Amino acid sequence: MSPSPLAIAVQDLVFQWPARNQAGFRLSIPRFEVERGERVFLQGASGSGKSTLLSLLGGVLRPQPCRLRVLDTDLTALSSSDRDRFRVDHVGFLFQQFNLVPYLSVRENVLLPCRFSRHRRRQALQSASSLQQAADRLLQRLGLDGSLARQPVTALSVGQQQRIAAARALIGHPELIIADEPTSALDADRQGEFLDLLLERCADDRVTLVFVSHDQRLESRFTRSVRLDDLCATTPC
Amino acid sequence: MAISIALSVMLLLGVEQLRIQARENFTQSISGTDLVVGARTSPIQLVLYAVFRLGDATHNIRWTSFQAVAAHPAVAWAVPLSLGDSHRGHAVVGTTAAYFEHFRYGDRQPLAFSAGQPFADVFDAVIGAEVAAQFGYRLGDRIVLNHGSGGIGLAEHADKPFTVSGILRRTGLAVDRSIHVSLEAIEAIHLDWQGGAPMPGVSIPPEHVRKFDLAPKEITAALIGLKNRAGVFQMQRFVNRYQGEPLLAVLPGVALDDLWSVVGVVERSLLAISALVVAVGLSGLVAVVLAGLSERRRELAILRSVGAGPRVVFLLLAIEGLMVVVAGAALGVLGLMGLGALAAPMVEEHLGVTLSASTLTPEAWRLLLLVMATGFAVSLVPGYRAYRLSLADGLTPRL
Structure with missing residues (x-):
């Protein structure tokens, strides 16, 4: 079976929390598809369920029975530990802030996915002779020079930290990158710079990007823009 | 944190060592006399x-x-x-x-x-x-x-x-x-x-x-x-x-043993007190790790995002606690030996009790292992808490 052109295929997704409480939080998405290589801007106000959707796509949360395929994998059929493995093998995550583990070095932070995934480690080694080299090369491509590699991460600026986080998301060539407002803590100049680098890397590596933000100014930089409210069937969503 | 564990381990082993040596000195108050x-x-x-x-x-x-x-x-x-x-x-x-x-x-x-x-x-x-x-x-x-x-x-x-x-x-x-x-x-x-x-x-x-x-x-x-x-x-x-x-x-040895069993209540209560100090040290460790956990929810989310399951998070925290306990215990043993080496001549001069803290008795090893096992056991508490947190938070800690 050849891989489907869809990176994400969601149909009739319902997530409710707590599970048996109708009055609780409820997310319901009849249909949401993202093609491979697309760079999607997902817009939504805070509290609209963005983070929940991302957790569902990353296999951290499990929805009620529905169709939820990410990279041709049926996430509803996997056990939680299989989903953990799937996540590290195929998905890179970027968060808003404090993206790094404070007690690890820059390099160790970048290589964190390679520690948990043999797949990512192998992929990283395909283009480099050592993991260190792979990390350093990626950092370089993200505009960070090698002298940072041995500094404590807490000594770095937010902009530098976000680039290191981006390197961690990209290392070992995951097919999907999920970014949850990674630019919201940056000032306007840094935002543009960071976004340029991220989009460029994703385009280079043909990585699918789902980029969540409430900042509409960024919308034009993506191949497609989706409003979460439009995806949802009912409110509140 | 490791310091407080080191001190409590030092106390525990010190009391144990003194206890054994005091007993030895006591039963040897008269040796060579049949x-x-x-x-x-x-x-x-x-x-x-x-x-x-x-x-x-x-x-x-x-x-x-x-x-x-x-x-x-x-x-x-x-x-x-x-x-x-x-x-x-x-x-x-x-x-x-x-x-x-x-x-x-x-x-x-x-x-x-x-x-x-x-x-x-x-x-x-x-x-x-x-x-x-x-x-x-x-x-x-x-x-x-x-x-x-x-x-x-x-x-x-x-x-x-x-x-x-x-x-x-x-x-x-x-x-x-x-x-x-x-x-x-x-x-x-x-x-x-x-x-x-x-x-x-x-x-x-x-x-x-x-x-x-x-x-x-x-x-x-x-x-x-x-x-x-x-x-x-x-x-x-x-x-x-x-x-x-x-x-x-x-036979003096036999009578001294009988006598020691009377004095023994004191030594056992001393040991119990130092065991309590260790317990306080360990609960302090748990309290500190638990308190620090809420600040580490972001870190847990990062680990989750790179594929660490809740079980890995659990183990990570438990091992972290164990490492602190082991480090503390090692520090305590070293401290005790250092102190013993420094104090032995003085103690012998003033109390007439011969100290030989350079080696641990099997009993002391057992106590040490017990401390570490307990340390690991209590570290399961923050481990479990982290497990629950990472299950509830997923990738987005509610800070």
Whole structure:
């Protein structure tokens, strides 16, 4: 079976929390598809369920029975530990802030996915002779020079930290990158710079990007823009 | 955090080490002596007054009985002890020069003189280190003995003062608190006494005592060394069946063990207290890790995003706790050894307790393992909390 052109295929997704409480939080998405290589801007106000959707796509949360395929994998059929493995093998995550583990070095932070995934480690080694080299090369491509590699991460600026986080998301060539407002803590100049680098890397590596933000100014930089409210069937969503 | 664990482990092992060494020192208060012989009484009481100079003998034994025992072919040496008088609260022991030769303590250490020599003259006295230190006595000082023991207002043997002829090195035993004189001296100071009081109208000046027969008539107890230890039970039977008068022979080790079981309550409570300190240290660790956890929810989310399952998070936190405990324990052991090495000469000098903290006893190892196992067990608490948090938070900690 050849891989489907869809990176994400969601149909009739319902997530409710707590599970048996109708009055609780409820997310319901009849249909949401993202093609491979697309760079999607997902817009939504805070509290609209963005983070929940991302957790569902990353296999951290499990929805009620529905169709939820990410990279041709049926996430509803996997056990939680299989989903953990799937996540590290195929998905890179970027968060808003404090993206790094404070007690690890820059390099160790970048290589964190390679520690948990043999797949990512192998992929990283395909283009480099050592993991260190792979990390350093990626950092370089993200505009960070090698002298940072041995500094404590807490000594770095937010902009530098976000680039290191981006390197961690990209290392070992995951097919999907999920970014949850990674630019919201940056000032306007840094935002543009960071976004340029991220989009460029994703385009280079043909990585699918789902980029969540409430900042509409960024919308034009993506191949497609989706409003979460439009995806949802009912409110509140 | 590791420091507080290190300190509590240090305390625990220190107490344990001291406990064992105190016990060893205690049961070795008298070593090399095969039998303690005295008038028939309870074995513990005999050891208490003969070895520790605690309490009074109810009866004495006849000198002839002592001679009969000492003359037994199995006996290598016999040291008579005559107790009952005191000097400023410290026991006066009438004995012979053989005492300094044959008495052994600890690891078969003999008594040693820090100054002077054994008594040569009737009115010579050899004092223990504690007596010397407490009253500032030096060689040549004159001291007056009291009749009877304990309390003040005792009648004095003021007419016959003694000269300090020797000072013993510190042992940590009752020897330190004793004044040793010859058996003849005990006879001499009681020449003009009868029934516990000076005879009215009779006064024998010290220069004349040598004209009298100073051979002892009675002693309180005797320490016996055998030529062959294997014969100890046979000898004990011989003494206990002695026809002349009722005698009792005690194996000091056995009596000391019995005695220690009484003292043992104290050591066990000490150990319990230090165990409590360790428990407090460990709960402090858990509290600190738990408190820090809410600030680490972001970190947990990052780990989750790179594929760490909740179980990995659980293990991570548990191992983290274990590592702190192991580091603390190692630090504690090192600290204890360092302290032991520094303090051992001082402790030996002042307490007479020999410390050998350089090696851990099997018991101490067991305690250490117990501490680490407990440390790991309590670390499961923050581990479980982190597990729950990472399940609830997923990738987006609710801060």
